[in-house]
Amino acid sequence: MAMMHRRRAWQDRFWAYLVLVALSLFVFLPMLVVFSQSLMTNMEVTRWPPQIVPVNPTLFNYNDVLTRQDLRLDLWLRNSMVAATGHTLAVLVICAPAAYAFARLRFRGSNALFAILLLTIMIPSQVTLIPNYLLMRDLKWLDSFNALIFPGAANVFGVFLLRQFFMQIPQELEEAAVMDGAGYLRRFTQIVLPLSSNALTALAIFVFLGHYNDLFWPFIVTNSLETRTLPVGLTILNSAYGMQYRPMVLAGAVLSTIPILIVYIIFQRRIIQGVTLTGGMGGR
Amino acid sequence: MTGASARPGAGLDWRPAWLPEINLKRREEIAAWLFLTPFLIFFAVFIGRAMFAAVQMSFYDWHALRPSRPFVSFENYEELLRDDVFWFALKNTIVFTAMTVAGTTVVALAAALAVTQPVRQANFFRVLLYMPSLFSVGAVGLIWVWLLNSQFGVINYGLSFFGIRPVNWLGDPALVLPALSLTTIWWAFGFPMLIFIAGLQGIPEHLYEAARIDGANARQLFFNITLPLLRPTILFVTVTGVIGHFQVYGQPFIMTNGGPGRSSYTVIFYFYHTAWASFRMGYGAAVAVALAVIMAVVTVVQFLVISRRVEY
Numbered sequence: 001m002a003m004m005h006r007r008r009a010w011q012d013r014f015w016a017y018l019v020l021v022a023l024s025l026f027v028f029l030p031m032l033v034v035f036s037q038s039l040m041t042n043m044e045v046t047r048w049p050p051q052i053v054p055v056n057p058t059l060f061n062y063n064d065v066l067t068r069q070d071l072r073l074d075l076w077l078r079n080s081m082v083a084a085t086g087h088t089l090a091v092l093v094i095c096a097p098a099a100y101a102f103a104r105l106r107f108r109g110s111n112a113l114f115a116i117l118l119l120t121i122m123i124p125s126q127v128t129l130i131p132n133y134l135l136m137r138d139l140k141w142l143d144s145f146n147a148l149i150f151p152g153a154a155n156v157f158g159v160f161l162l163r164q165f166f167m168q169i170p171q172e173l174e175e176a177a178v179m180d181g182a183g184y185l186r187r188f189t190q191i192v193l194p195l196s197s198n199a200l201t202a203l204a205i206f207v208f209l210g211h212y213n214d215l216f217w218p219f220i221v222t223n224s225l226e227t228r229t230l231p232v233g234l235t236i237l238n239s240a241y242g243m244q245y246r247p248m249v250l251a252g253a254v255l256s257t258i259p260i261l262i263v264y265i266i267f268q269r270r271i272i273q274g275v276t277l278t279g280g281m282g283g284r
Numbered sequence: 285m286t287g288a289s290a291r292p293g294a295g296l297d298w299r300p301a302w303l304p305e306i307n308l309k310r311r312e313e314i315a316a317w318l319f320l321t322p323f324l325i326f327f328a329v330f331i332g333r334a335m336f337a338a339v340q341m342s343f344y345d346w347h348a349l350r351p352s353r354p355f356v357s358f359e360n361y362e363e364l365l366r367d368d369v370f371w372f373a374l375k376n377t378i379v380f381t382a383m384t385v386a387g388t389t390v391v392a393l394a395a396a397l398a399v400t401q402p403v404r405q406a407n408f409f410r411v412l413l414y415m416p417s418l419f420s421v422g423a424v425g426l427i428w429v430w431l432l433n434s435q436f437g438v439i440n441y442g443l444s445f446f447g448i449r450p451v452n453w454l455g456d457p458a459l460v461l462p463a464l465s466l467t468t469i470w471w472a473f474g475f476p477m478l479i480f481i482a483g484l485q486g487i488p489e490h491l492y493e494a495a496r497i498d499g500a501n502a503r504q505l506f507f508n509i510t511l512p513l514l515r516p517t518i519l520f521v522t523v524t525g526v527i528g529h530f531q532v533y534g535q536p537f538i539m540t541n542g543g544p545g546r547s548s549y550t551v552i553f554y555f556y557h558t559a560w561a562s563f564r565m566g567y568g569a570a571v572a573v574a575l576a577v578i579m580a581v582v583t584v585v586q587f588l589v590i591s592r593r594v595e596y
Contacts, residue, residue: 098323234422
């Protein structure tokens with residue numbers, strides 16, 4: 001019995017390793033090839049059979065992509081970082097108090113209002129794009145950080161997620177604070193928020209990544225070279241140089257992923273937990 | 285609640301003497317609305333108003349460059365239903381979504397099953413397999429357009445070892461959607477994988493033990509325990525997958541520009557072109573509303589198909 005069990009466990013594990021190694025290669029090889037070819041010259045990457053290992057690795061392409069007049073990877077990265085950070089802060093500041101009201105405070109119309117908010121999650125964001133674009137135009141917000149930060153700051157999913165989390169915090173903790181004479185604001189900022197760092201971090205990661213990687217909205221609300229974000233910039237890079245200077249384009253792609261990979265390697269556990277928590281509670 | 289009723293809001297009394305006393309319930313209600321105010325302002329402007337405006341605009345011939353915007357009733361919708369390009373884009377989008385959701389779900393489930401076995405370095409594998417999901421669609425597009433290159437791409441090089449002649453992945457109308465789908469599976473299977481891992485960890489171990497004692501093999505365990513108990517997770521993964529991938533835009537925008545011909549032209553592409561290339565905002569709003577209706581119908585159908593027979 002025990003031997004059979006052990007054999008079965010070994011078999012299960014064999015299949016698991018096989019699947020994991022195959023999928024790891026599927027995930028990793030494209031990144032490796034692209035990184036490797038970004039260190040080659042234009043001549044080397046346009047050869048058949050393709051070279052996988054660079055003969056004379058060079059950083060020329062990296063230098064090239066960072067110094068060309070019509071590309072501003074440095075600014076694009078900065079814009080993406082500033083916009084995504086600003087947007088994430090706006091979402092947290094706006095959604096957390098609303099979630100607290102729905103989780104803890106009794107007021108007339110609470111359930112109806114919450115139901116209306118949830119209904120709007122089902123409606124795809126494209127519906128709001130045209131009116132919001134025209135609003136940005138009328139406010140003269142095109143080409144500015146405002147257009148990247150504020151629309152979408154009322155994140156209904158964020159309210160939903162935080163409300164679920166706040167409701168799990170024992171009410172007794174707040175009651176103790178009431179005994180000490182704390183008002184709603186103090187109960188929220190000094191008891192509920194500090195106990196919710198997991199949920200707040202999860203939401204922050206989720207919102208930040210979604211915004212950092214968004215293409216459509218920044219594409220339509222920015223139009224000068226200096227105000228583009230990284231994903232939009234990469235499409236510019238590709239359409240301008242994709243044909244002639246492929247290794248330089250690959251270098252641009254590699255550079256664009258480095259900041260996010262550094263953050264990922266440092267906070268991998270938190271990020272994976274965060275994605276699972278936000279996903280498990282609602283959607284992407 | 286005893287504390288709250290014993291000393292109602294003690295120490296909280298910021299009320300100046302000339303203001304009438306507000307009772308506790310009223311105070312709670314005022315606090316609630318104050319907490320909600322910032323959110324409600326942003327919601328009203330960017331979601332509520334925008335949705336109403338979109339529906340309203342869809343009944344007008346609203347051209348960005350023309351001052352007169354006549355009411356045209358359902359003409360935008362009628363034009364949409366008659367437009368072959370829209371139907372073509374819709375067909376492409378459905379084909380792409382079906383392939384991509386099926387692919388990501390299968391790959392994600394396989395990865396989740398493997399990583400929840402007692403393997404060494406499970407966390408390493410999880411971190412590695414989730415990595416592509418962090419990339420922007422821009423980086424993913426740049427990577428894969430080159431890998432899939434017909435002349436110099438390493439995918440064709442790899443296939444040449446199996447005697448397969450160079451394939452024009454992104455230039456062949458029959459292959460461009462599968463190629464974009466493969467790209468997207470690579471990029472996006474990490475999220476459903478994490479959801480499946482959480483779902484698998486929620487299945488009680490004693491169910492497997494009981495079945496093993498009854499002599500069930502791995503196949504039977506999977507089809508009789510894992511899969512049925514994972515049904516809500518599968519529902520969630522496929523519904524969010526369909527909603528997400530139906531809105532595909534970045535991959536064809538970067539990799540094929542909708543081509544060859546219109547073979548990878550999608551609904552969001554069409555939406556973009558009507559509103560921001562032809563400046564027909566009213567017509568574009570009608571496209572967006574139609575998209576919302578289509579997605580609502582698809583979601584309901586999915587719920588009906590997957591959630592029937594959920595008794596355990």
